[in-house]
Amino acid sequence: MKIQDVPFGVTRWEDVEPTEHRGEEGVALWRTFEGGNLRxxxxxxxxxxxxxxxxxxxxxxYVLSGTLVTELKDGRVFTLTPGMSYQAEDDPENPHRSRTETGATLFIVD
Structure with missing residues (x-):
């Protein structure tokens, strides 16, 4: 990953206004920083x-709290709990999607 056009900065996440994104079921609240080629x-x-x-x-x-289940289009399924992470490349041939029974809080860089 090459991060470009993102000068040093500090983010106070509690001050970032969340945006709501509805899922097939449930809802996701995103607090987002975007700069240069980074989200x-x-x-x-x-x-x-x-x-x-x-x-x-x-x-x-990176899973901060809760339990996250991520499935890949090829049928593989991964369960992540706090302290676990995954990394995935851009891959239109084998995309992924997530679900949670209990709820989860995540830190995501893309």
Whole structure:
């Protein structure tokens, strides 16, 4: 990852206004910083959240709380708990999507 046009800065996440994104079920609240070619988010998934789409965008994702289930289009399924992360490249051939029964809070860089 080459981060470009992003000068040093500090983000106080509690001051970032959340935006709501509805899933197939449940809702995600995103607190987002965007600058240059970088997007950084703290995302909160409600209990019962299920993404409404397959995502082909690359991410680095770290679970802060809750349990996240991520499935790949090829059928593989991964369960992540606090302290676990995944990294995925841009991959339109094998996208991923997420769900959670209990809710989850994530830190995501893409």
């Amino acid at each position: 950084v988010r703290v995302v909160e998934y409600s209990p019962g959240y299920r993404a409404d789409h397959w995502c082909a965008r690359g991410h680095v994702l």
